[in-house]
Each structure stands twice: as structure tokens, then as C-alpha cells.
Amino acid sequence: MTAVELARWQFAIITIYHFLFVPVSIGLTGLVAWMHTRYYRTKDPTYLRMTKFWGKLMLIVFAVGVATGIVQEFQFGMNWSDYSRFVGDVFGAPLAMEGLAAFFLESVFLGLWIFGWGRLPARIHLATIWLVAIGTTLSAYFILAANSWMQHPVGATFNAESGRVEMDSIWDVLTNSTQLLAFPHTILGAYTTAAMLVLGISAFYLLRRRHVEVFASSAKIALVVATVAVAGTIAVGHVYAQLITDQQPMKMAAAEALYETEDGAGLSLFAIGAWEKTPDRVGFNIEIPGLLAFLSTGSFNGQVEGINEAQAQSVAEFGQGDYRPIIGLTYWSYRSMVGAGLRMLLIALWGLWMWGRGALVGSRWFSRAAMLGIALPFIANSAGWTFTEVGRQPWVVQGLLRTDNAASPSVSTAEVLTTLIGFTLLYAVLAVIFGWIFVRAVRRGPEPPADAVDSDDDSLRMTMAY
DSSP, X not given: OOHHHHHHHHHHHHHHHHHTTHHHHHHHHHHHHHHHHHHHHHOOHHHHHHHHHHHXXXXXXXXXXXXXXXXXXXHHHHTOHHHHHHHHHHHHHHHHHIIIIIXXXXXXXXXXXXXXXXXXXXXXXXXXXXXXXXXXXXXXXXXXXXXXHHHSOOSEEEETTTTEEEXXXXXXXXXXXXXXXXXXXXXXXXXXXXXXHHHHHHHHHHHTTOSHHHHHHHHHHHHHHHHHHHHHHHHHHHHHHHHHHHHOHHHHHHHTTOOSOEETOOEEEEEEEOSSSSOSSEEEEEEETTHHHHHHHSSTTOEEOOHHXXXXXXXXXXXXXXXXXXXXXXXXXXXXXXXHHHHHHHHHHHHHHHHHTTOOTXXXXXXXXHHHTTHHHHHHHHHHHHHHHHTTTTEEETTTEEGGGTSOTTOOHHHHHHHHHHHHHHHHHHHHHHHHHHHHHHHHOSOOHHHHSOTTTSOOOOOOOO
16 A cells, blocks of 8 residues: 555544544534523423433543544644645635634533533523534534535635645635535534434433433433434435535446436446446446436436546546546445435434334333444444545545645655554544443433432532543
8 A cells, every 4th residue: 555545544544533423522512502401491300410411421522522633633744744735725724713713612611511510600501501512513614614625625726836725715615515515414414413322322221211201301302303403414415415416426426336427317226346446337236217317406307427427527627547436435335324314214203103102111122223223323424424535536625636646745655554553553442441431421320310409509510420
């Protein structure tokens, strides 16, 4: 493997690892803020116990997410210095806004929320957790703006003399058409992730009929949020896919293993090709006639561009080269994302039906499905990012900078391999430690009712058990 390939592996491992925690932080913060609001309005100690329990899990996830996010940003200076020089004028702006505004906002108010129980006035204390939720959402917006610019560069001009891209309009970068769909798709996915996690853990306790008052309420909140968020993610994702079809036709053609441009193209359900990076054709394919054309263009007879035509257009525009991504990985990551999303929707609808029948508590089959369903949003998130980034190759910035021209020229293959092994081992150890702490906190369960309420002002003094 070359240094560029190893650097890509390292960035992929660190990014996907980091993104296991990010959507939980975003979604769980919002859910905890809602539970805290319910306690503030009703003074029901059940909501206080819920806030304390889920807040503890939120803080554990938040801490690991911050640590892994810092390491991720180091990659730009370590292995991708030519990329940083090329896009620093554009890429640095939203990242700086995320660090200076959003990250400090969420960090400051998270500290106030943790230590403000029994010390701040109840209304102000409630506002702190909502400001944390706003901060996490702003962080996501600015980071996604940077990534969306890589997918669809706007608001910038290439300066041939300096060899850099220079920003023309920060407003165009922040309101990129790709960003306006990627952001809600990601945020809805984050709330889906948190809701499925809350639902699965609640099902674990409801199956054993322990702390029923806390976890029955938690499960009901999670079911409502999961149903709305999954349905919203699918709806926005559909519109987003249509935009990608227009902006990155090669990516969507690879996602469907569609080699020739077709009128009324069918949606591929299962395809097999040669075991190579970019096979020339599909050997076996099961498809639904006309459905891909309808999803892409709104018409069952619409034309969908194929891989071969997209390759020919890229050669004509950018010169000789192979502009096809890894077809099999792009194809199956897209299906993994969509398949996991549909399964989550089924679990959420099943749970709502069980709730309506009054059979949510102790339901063996549903509880097991909900517990297994915890893995689904993480599969969908990881597969979605894999599809997004692999499907764009060989570009690191679409149409402007190729990945093989973005790596650090002075970093050797041995050096990248050393750091790759080091980070992988470090993250494996961190996963074990995080898993032990998280599972331990889950098994402890919520505090007993008598210990959850402060006798002075009927509010919670947050305790952390690390």
C-alpha cells in the first residue's frame, strides 16, 4: 500500500470511530433537555430520574466524542498537508466558527448544567442544557458546511498563481445546496441514533420489569422521536439523493451499479460483479423495473446516467484517468444505510403499535428486537459516511483536487503505517474502557426515587460515577 492509501485508511478509521459518538451526543442532548423540561414543568420525580440517568450516559459519550474529534483534526496537518494548503482559506473558516462559537458554547453551558443543580435558579439551569443542545447542533452545521463544500465547492475561486482556492463568499459556503440537505439528514439521523439507543436500553429494563416507571416513559419518548426522525431521515435522504444525482452522477451511478445510461432504469436490490476495485459490468442483478428512474427523476421513464458515460464526461473535462470509485463498496454501503433505516422504521412502528395495545412492558419479542436495534443506527451512520466519502473518489474536493495530490509529500509509507497501527491500538483500548464505563453506568440504572430529589429546592445534584 502507498502512503496515500494508508493515510486514507487512517482517516477513515478515526472518522468513523469519532462518528460513533457524535450523533449520540447530538440526539441524546436534545432528549435529555426535553426530559429536564418535563421535570421543570411537572415536578414529577420520574422525569428527574430520567434526566439524571440519561444525562450521565450523555456525558460519558460526550467526553469520548470530544477526545476523538481533536485527534481527527490533527490528521489535516499530519497526513494531508497539501490538502490543508489548497483549501485552508475556505475549509478553515467553518471549522474556526465551530471551535470559537459552537464548541465553546456547548462546553461552557455543559459545565454549568453539570454543576448547576441546586445552585442555579431552576429556569436558568434548564436553559443551560438547551444551550448545550443548540451548541451541538451548531457544531454539526459548521462541520457539515466544510464537508459539503468538499462535495460541491461553491463560494470560492482557484488562484492559479498561489495554487490555492480562495474564498469569495462565506455565505455561499454556509448555504451550499448540498449543506442545506446534508445538515437536516445528519441531525435527523442523530436523533434517530439517540432514540434507538434509549429505546434499546429501556427495553432491556422493561423486559425484566425493573424501574418500569422510568423506562416506560423513556421508551415512549424514544418511540415518538424514532418514528418521526427515521421517517424524516428517509424523506430528506430521498431529496438529497436526487441532488447528488445531479451534482455527483458518478457516485449515484456507482451506488446502483448502473453502467450504461438508461431510460426507465430499475432499482438494483442485489448485484454481484467481479471481485475487483472497478469491475466493468455486473454479472448478476435483481432489480425493480423503473423504480430508480422514478426515485432519481420523478418519472418512471426518466433517464439516469451510467458509470461509463460519467467516466467519459470526467475524462473530457479533467483529462485521462480513472474517475470511478470502488464500485462494490459504494454499492453495498448505500444499501447498508438504506436497509438499516428501513429496519429502524419497522421497529419504531412496531413499538408504537405495542404501546397502543398496552403491551410494551415485558414484551419479549419486541424488547429483543429493540435491543438488537441499538446497532442499526450505528451501521447506518458508518455506512452513510463510507458511501459519501468513498463515492466521491478520486476527488478529495469534487472537481478541484484529487486525493492523490492532497497527501503530505514528506510523510513516508512507514511513518503513516506506524501511526495507523498506533491509533488503531489506542482506539481499541479506548473502546474497551468506554464500553466498560458505559455498560457499568447502564447496569447501575437510575437512582432510587428518594435519592433523586434534593431536599432543599427539589432539584437534582448531579453526580458522576466514572
